[in-house]
Amino acid sequence: MNDKVLINQIIEALPQLQCKKCEYPDCKSYATSLIEKSEKTNKCEPGGIETEKNIESILSNKAYQPPQQTKSHEIADIVREECIGCTICIKVCPVDAIVGARHMIHKVLEHQCNGCELCIEECPVNCMSMVEAKEQITWTWPSFQSEQSKKNYYQRIDRLDRIKKEKELNRQKVLEERDMDDYIQYALDTESKNHEVIKKYE
Numbered sequence: 001m002n003d004k005v006l007i008n009q010i011i012e013a014l015p016q017l018q019c020k021k022c023e024y025p026d027c028k029s030y031a032t033s034l035i036e037k038s039e040k041t042n043k044c045e046p047g048g049i050e051t052e053k054n055i056e057s058i059l060s061n062k063a064y065q066p067p068q069q070t071k072s073h074e075i076a077d078i079v080r081e082e083c084i085g086c087t088i089c090i091k092v093c094p095v096d097a098i099v100g101a102r103h104m105i106h107k108v109l110e111h112q113c114n115g116c117e118l119c120i121e122e123c124p125v126n127c128m129s130m131v132e133a134k135e136q137i138t139w140t141w142p143s144f145q146s147e148q149s150k151k152n153y154y155q156r157i158d159r160l161d162r163i164k165k166e167k168e169l170n171r172q173k174v175l176e177e178r179d180m181d182d183y184i185q186y187a188l189d190t191e192s193k194n195h196e197v198i199k200k201y202e
Helices: 003-013 027-036 048-060 088-092 118-122 144-201
Strands: 069-072 074-078 128-132 138-141
Touching (some): 003 027, 003 048, 088 118, 118 128
């Protein structure tokens, strides 16, 4: 069985919170490092000991199928009266579960929040906390729930990548226009100097 298959099996065994508590940018990066760099199997904090055991089983048994895991699930909550609309939580949310405009009160989309807690530690005014969802739910993986979280994460990555490329294209366009303006000015200056030289010898 090749490394790619093993990496995909490990990804399935991870809760897909993209929480960075393993010190990697996302679940896929951690799964890849387990195969390519022999990383420790106990670095998924949300998954706990069961996920560690599942990863070890995958690494030792090529025919392994990750069992379904479940944990209690909390979501992020914003104290409306204290939110300053800084958009920091929006920028760090890995699944686009927080919406709002600058200087406006933000809102957490309960159905989309995966409980990664990244926004909690980044909030500059400490107006966010983890709370039980209105409808008490659990986080289960592998499942539609974890697959949707993974999908939301990669959709966000694609969106940010598109924005980055658009900004770069706009920057290049501005530079090209600026270069053209400089060239036109250079041509005008050169033509003016040539006229002066011609006049000198008339």
